[in-house]
Amino acid sequence: MTKKIYTVTDLGPGDGGKGGVVHKIATMMRAHTIIKVGGFQGSHGVCTSRGERFAFSQWSCGTFEGIKTHISSRMIISPGGLLNEADVLRYLYGIHDPFSLLTIDETALCATPYHGIASRIKEMARGNNPRGTIGTGAGEAYRYSQRYSHLIIRAGDLARPDFKDLLAGVRTQIQSDLSQVNEWEFLPGDREAVEREVNLLNDDEFLDHIEKYFREAAKLAKIVGHDYLGREILTKDGVAVIESSHGVLTDSYYGFHPHTSAIRTLPCFTHAMLREAGYGGEMVNIGVFRAYAIRHGAGPMPTADPKMLESLLPDSHKEENRFQGKVRVGPLDLVQLRYAVKVCGGPSAFDGLAVTWFDQIITNGEWLICEQYPEITVLKFPATDNREELFTFCADILGEKLGIPVRMVSLGPTEQDKICK
Amino acid sequence: MGKNTFSRDTYEAATKRFVAAEGPATARAEQKAHETGKLNPLVDPAGYGVIRRSLPRFEKQTNGLWLLTIGTPMPIESRVDTTGSMGHNVDVALRVLPKAYELCSGVLPGYDLQIATGIFGDVCDRFVLCRPQFEMIAGKIVEQLTLMVPERNGGDRPEDPHYGIFGATYLTHTYASRIGLKGYDFTISDAPGRDLIDECQLKRIYGDEIFIKIAENGYQIDPHSLPTTIDVVQELLKRAHAFFLQVENTSDTTEFWTKVFGPERVVVLPSTELLPQVQSAIIGLTEGTLNLQDVEEFLKKNNVSDSDAKKIVRSVANIPIGAQASLPNFGKRPKKGDLFKEKTDLWPIDPIEFTTESPNKTGVPEGGPNWL
Numbered sequence: 035m036t037k038k039i040y041t042v043t044d045l046g047p048g049d050g051g052k053g054g055v056v057h058k059i060a061t062m063m064r065a066h067t068i069i070k071v072g073g074f075q076g077s078h079g080v081c082t083s084r085g086e087r088f089a090f091s092q093w094s095c096g097t098f099e100g101i102k103t104h105i106s107s108r109m110i111i112s113p114g115g116l117l118n119e120a121d122v123l124r125y126l127y128g129i130h131d132p133f134s135l136l137t138i139d140e141t142a143l144c145a146t147p148y149h150g151i152a153s154r155i156k157e158m159a160r161g162n163n164p165r166g167t168i169g170t171g172a173g174e175a176y177r178y179s180q181r182y183s184h185l186i187i188r189a190g191d192l193a194r195p196d197f198k199d200l201l202a203g204v205r206t207q208i209q210s211d212l213s214q215v216n217e218w219e220f221l222p223g224d225r226e227a228v229e230r231e232v233n234l235l236n237d238d239e240f241l242d243h244i245e246k247y248f249r250e251a252a253k254l255a256k257i258v259g260h261d262y263l264g265r266e267i268l269t270k271d272g273v274a275v276i277e278s279s280h281g282v283l284t285d286s287y288y289g290f291h292p293h294t295s296a297i298r299t300l301p302c303f304t305h306a307m308l309r310e311a312g313y314g315g316e317m318v319n320i321g322v323f324r325a326y327a328i329r330h331g332a333g334p335m336p337t338a339d340p341k342m343l344e345s346l347l348p349d350s351h352k353e354e355n356r357f358q359g360k361v362r363v364g365p366l367d368l369v370q371l372r373y374a375v376k377v378c379g380g381p382s383a384f385d386g387l388a389v390t391w392f393d394q395i396i397t398n399g400e401w402l403i404c405e406q407y408p409e410i411t412v413l414k415f416p417a418t419d420n421r422e423e424l425f426t427f428c429a430d431i432l433g434e435k436l437g438i439p440v441r442m443v444s445l446g447p448t449e450q451d452k453i454c455k
Numbered sequence: 456m457g458k459n460t461f462s463r464d465t466y467e468a469a470t471k472r473f474v475a476a477e478g479p480a481t482a483r484a485e486q487k488a489h490e491t492g493k494l495n496p497l498v499d500p501a502g503y504g505v506i507r508r509s510l511p512r513f514e515k516q517t518n519g520l521w522l523l524t525i526g527t528p529m530p531i532e533s534r535v536d537t538t539g540s541m542g543h544n545v546d547v548a549l550r551v552l553p554k555a556y557e558l559c560s561g562v563l564p565g566y567d568l569q570i571a572t573g574i575f576g577d578v579c580d581r582f583v584l585c586r587p588q589f590e591m592i593a594g595k596i597v598e599q600l601t602l603m604v605p606e607r608n609g610g611d612r613p614e615d616p617h618y619g620i621f622g623a624t625y626l627t628h629t630y631a632s633r634i635g636l637k638g639y640d641f642t643i644s645d646a647p648g649r650d651l652i653d654e655c656q657l658k659r660i661y662g663d664e665i666f667i668k669i670a671e672n673g674y675q676i677d678p679h680s681l682p683t684t685i686d687v688v689q690e691l692l693k694r695a696h697a698f699f700l701q702v703e704n705t706s707d708t709t710e711f712w713t714k715v716f717g718p719e720r721v722v723v724l725p726s727t728e729l730l731p732q733v734q735s736a737i738i739g740l741t742e743g744t745l746n747l748q749d750v751e752e753f754l755k756k757n758n759v760s761d762s763d764a765k766k767i768v769r770s771v772a773n774i775p776i777g778a779q780a781s782l783p784n785f786g787k788r789p790k791k792g793d794l795f796k797e798k799t800d801l802w803p804i805d806p807i808e809f810t811t812e813s814p815n816k817t818g819v820p821e822g823g824p825n826w827l
Binding site: 040062063064084085099100101121122124125126128129130131134318320385386441454455 | 497503504797826
């Protein structure tokens with residue numbers, strides 16, 4: 035047996051279809067573990083050939099297959115969210131003991147609802163110039179951890195006797211940071227929401243509630259030492275998959291400021307984590323993106339074309355929320371893709387590409403690609419519904435334009451619709 | 456995934472954790488409901504996708520197959536009247552829970568017991584129904600019982616358990632029924648019910664998406680032509696051994712429920728405290744794991760008085776004895792340790808097939824592990 039790790043990296047600003055790709059690789063290669071990095075706010079959709087359909091947050095996209103999830107030290111978790119996700123998995127999908135499939139590195143950073151409140155209030159204070167956030171507090175927890183080391187809550191702290199004091203300390207700091215909130219300007223439509231957030235922040239019963247839920251999560255979850263990754267997971271024969279949140283274009287350094295995540299999203303940081311854990315086996319790096327450009331949230335999107343929304347996203351994902359705004363789509367942006375590949379180390383940093391949602395392009399009959407702004411090339415499909423030929427058509431074009439071989443093309447929602455070569 | 460089952464130890468730990476030292480077990484939930492006007496989603500009939508599911512528990516094996524960890528899941532859904540004088544019934548159900556589990560598991564050997572004990576009130580109450588999830592471990596069953604919000608002082612005659620029976624019929628998905636077996640369903644009350652079901656009440660209880668969910672679960676119901684209570688029970692009987700357990704001997708109650716369930720499915724329950732004994736006697740007789748001549752002794756051995764035991768025996772003598780055992784697939788039901796190719800498959804693979812088939816047919820996905 036060999037040891038092999040697949041790293042799946044979104045080469046866009048997120049929403050690239052990582053969920054289905056991770057699920058496909060983990061299923062096909064019979065992975066023993068999926069290792070999560072990034073933040074819990076990532077929602078990774080999986081649709082199985084058995085009919086299950088769920089957007090995973092903290093459990094990995096291999097959960098329906100009974101594959102174990104390890105939340106690494108490079109993941110920001112929501113302990114309360116773990117309880118909610120576990121109940122959904124239990125009652126809707128018959129995964130009766132989801133915590134038995136989960137281990138959490140004791141050093142994983144915990145976001146609290148207070149970080150979420152701070153994130154949402156700050157975003158609302160930006161009025162019509164949003165940074166682009168989901169507002170769950172994952173990024174805010176990271177930023178606070180950089181600023182106030184004494185207020186860091188890690189998974190291993192959840193069972194501490196003085197945990198409530200730590201939590202209260204986070205709240206006090208956020209209360210202090212937001213003490214002038216009454217003088218800030220907000221859009222008229224946001225004022226009521228801000229007031230609700232402030233009330234929650236100051237509600238002592240809410241503090242008790244959070245403590246109770248966090249402690250409950252700590253009881254149910256198997257929180258393991260930082261060396262568990264190297265000692266127990268990476269020493270196993272077989273395959274593991276790295277499932278990361280976000281995309282390269284929201285990397286805190288190489289992303290487009292200010293529309294970036296607080297964390298680093300490049301695969302080299304994951305590789306460093308594996309090296310630090312003593313891993314010396316084979317690594318396979320897969321870059322993922324949709325066959326068209328997509329962005330949910332603020333940030334530059336030169337090829338955005340509102341007219342393409344209905345044809346590319348029929349009946350789905352068009353809901354607007356206060357923090358991410360509308361989903362935007364447009365022709366595949368090879369300029370941004372090349373940039374993403376370059377900041378990851380160039381084409382040689384990847385062993386293959388996985389192109390998702392190609393079926394939607396096929397349905398529409400033409401493929402719009404932008405090689406340089408503002409020119410759009412329209413590609414016509416060969417007259418075939420042969421999956422092999424469609425794969426080759428996609429692979430030849432993108433392989434040539436990006437210098438990386440295409441190894442997976444998604445022609446539908448389930449793992450059976452993903453063609454791998 | 457998961458292989459824990461109910462035990463006295465975990466029950467004790469759960470009651471310590473979820474039940475307040477003083478007052479009714481549901482005190483916290485009642486207070487919360489008073490503040491928010493809402494039920495906890497675990498017991499809200501509209502919560503967690505509306506449909507209640509009783510599914511097998513599997514563990515994925517390294518060869519890609521799914522191992523059944525406990526046995527064929529057997530759902531036992533009960534809805535207990537908590538109106539008026541029956542307002543304390545959640546505390547009773549909680550108290551007798553270990554006995555209920557032990558007795559039922561004794562007459563259901565080899566099954567994975569999945570229990571959902573809810574409560575019902577009246578349409579004029581704040582909450583007409585609390586419908587929990589099917590559960591198999593003490594912590595979750597106890598937690599859900601403590602999340603119920605009984606009306607206590609409310610309730611008139613008749614009552615409205617038929618909304619709970621409606622959910623049991625059209626909003627329940629069970630593996631047992633997929634393989635041609637039936638689960639168990641009990642309605643416990645001292646009052647008659649009503650004949651008709653109202654669309655507005657259904658939406659109030661189960662949410663606006665109720666008819667979409669019913670369709671998702673494989674039934675077609677026209678909201679403008681709803682089935683009657685009798686129709687609903689007749690449909691329920693296709694997937695469950697359903698019974699009305701009558702507390703107190705009032706003629707209007709007997710008359711109403713006999714009309715709905717048939718006389719053979721209305722069984723006397725001398726008091727809610729004896730729910731475990733009566734349920735297990737019914738289940739044992741239906742499964743063929745208890746003989747009618749042994750029922751009286753079985754009841755007496757389990758703390759039922761002589762007179763109550765005689766009453767119960769007279770009552771259960773008329774139920775469809777052996778009804779489960781006579782179902783064609785009864786002897787074929789999967790057992791602990793059986794291997795399934797897919798977790799959604801109806802039947803396990805034949806062990807012979809497993810040893811002789813090529814690897815591809817036993818779970819190795821096509822494409823194999825040769826990609827990259």
